[in-house]
Amino acid sequence: MLLQLWQDWLKRSLREGKLMSVQMVIELREKRGAEPILQAIESYKARLRASIERTQRRLAQFEQQYGVDTAHFLQEMTAEDLEGGDLEYVEWAGEARLLEGLEAELTELEHARYQLP
Amino acid sequence: MPATNFLEYARGIEGVLDAAVAAGEAALVSIQIDPRSALRGFIAGVLQFGDASELHFREFVDTSLDEPRFMYAYHYQEVDKGRIPAQIIPSACQPGRGENTQTTGGLPQTHRWLDRTCVRRRSCAGQGIFSCKWRQVPSAPGHYFARISDGRNQGVSDITGARRAV
Numbered sequence: 001m002l003l004q005l006w007q008d009w010l011k012r013s014l015r016e017g018k019l020m021s022v023q024m025v026i027e028l029r030e031k032r033g034a035e036p037i038l039q040a041i042e043s044y045k046a047r048l049r050a051s052i053e054r055t056q057r058r059l060a061q062f063e064q065q066y067g068v069d070t071a072h073f074l075q076e077m078t079a080e081d082l083e084g085g086d087l088e089y090v091e092w093a094g095e096a097r098l099l100e101g102l103e104a105e106l107t108e109l110e111h112a113r114y115q116l117p
Numbered sequence: 118m119p120a121t122n123f124l125e126y127a128r129g130i131e132g133v134l135d136a137a138v139a140a141g142e143a144a145l146v147s148i149q150i151d152p153r154s155a156l157r158g159f160i161a162g163v164l165q166f167g168d169a170s171e172l173h174f175r176e177f178v179d180t181s182l183d184e185p186r187f188m189y190a191y192h193y194q195e196v197d198k199g200r201i202p203a204q205i206i207p208s209a210c211q212p213g214r215g216e217n218t219q220t221t222g223g224l225p226q227t228h229r230w231l232d233r234t235c236v237r238r239r240s241c242a243g244q245g246i247f248s249c250k251w252r253q254v255p256s257a258p259g260h261y262f263a264r265i266s267d268g269r270n271q272g273v274s275d276i277t278g279a280r281r282a283v
Contacts, residue, residue, distance in 0.1 A: 044155070051153040087175065090190035094159070094177035097187060101157050101179050 034116055041109065048106040055099045062092045070096050120180050123158040124150075130160060130176070137164075146171070156180045 028034060059070050066073070066082070074096060079089035120126035127150045138145050148162035160176040176189040 048154055055153065087173070087190050087192045090175055090177075090188055094175070094188040098153060098157055098159065098177055098179070101181070102153055105154055105156065 031116065034114075038114065041112070045106060045109050048102060048109070052099065052102050052106065055095055055102060058095050059092070059099065062088075062095075119183075120185060122155050123152050123178055123180055124155075126178055126180055126185055127152070127158065127160055134162070134164070142166075143172070 026034075026037065028037075062073070063069050066077075068077070070092070073092060077089075079086045082088040082092070084091075120129055131148065131150075134145055134148065137143050143164040143166050146163040146165050148160070150158070150160055152158040157179045160174075160178065162174055164172040164174070166172070173192040174190070176186050178185050179187050
């Protein structure tokens with residue numbers, strides 16, 4: 001319950017820009033225990049990059065099909081402009097918004113700093 | 118308790134669908150769970166009902182948001198593959214939620230079913246990029262449509278209330 005409250009508060013604060021930075025402390029029994037954690041973070045960043053590329057490929061398929069870029073689609077087009085109607089609109093717009101989130105997630109990790117004693 | 122990561126969210130959806138299948142409400146033809154990160158991903162699938170009609174669904178999920186399902190669509194297909202108008206149901210359109218929602222005298226059966234199976238346990242804080250207003254069709258009592266607006270282009274789509282009782 002307490003963890004959930006803290007997560008909610010953190011999400012809300014980050015979204016509202018109230019927090020400039022967050023420090024996370026991980027206690028380990030031995031210094032060498034830090035290595036697997038750093039590797040896990042690097043692996044996750046690699047996974048994020050792969051997901052971003054895959055999402056970009058899906059967006060490129062839509063862009064190629066309709067001959068417009070995603071920014072134009074989001075600004076100017078409606079479901080009626082697409083062959084697949086509402087379903088296709090949701091898929092295209094959803095991928096675009098998903099990409100924003102993935103890029104933000106990666107940026108956050110790339111700006112993270114680690115300090116070992 | 119809301120899901121804290123994408124796989125947990127997806128397991129929740131699977132559980133609800135499995136329960137619907139076990140209860141004989143529908144058969145699960147396919148489901149695709151596509152995690153893009155620990156927090157975010159895409160879920161798609163097809164349910165088939167007793168009369169062979171199908172429900173195609175899509176959900177884009179971001180569990181860092183208060184309302185994780187930030188964009189989703191449900192598309193019903195009749196036995197003869199003739200299409201009932203596709204349905205975009207953004208968060209702000211959930212029954213009984215939000216300032217823009219109007220539920221005069223009930224909602225289409227499909228939306229009740231979706232509400233029961235997919236969104237019942239989650240809040241609807243109007244996080245979707247759309248807004249919508251429910252309207253009763255004057256010439257057809259008991260039928261409804263929702264006018265969807267994304268805030269830029271009015272009337273992105275009109276949803277006709279499907280009349281299927283699931």
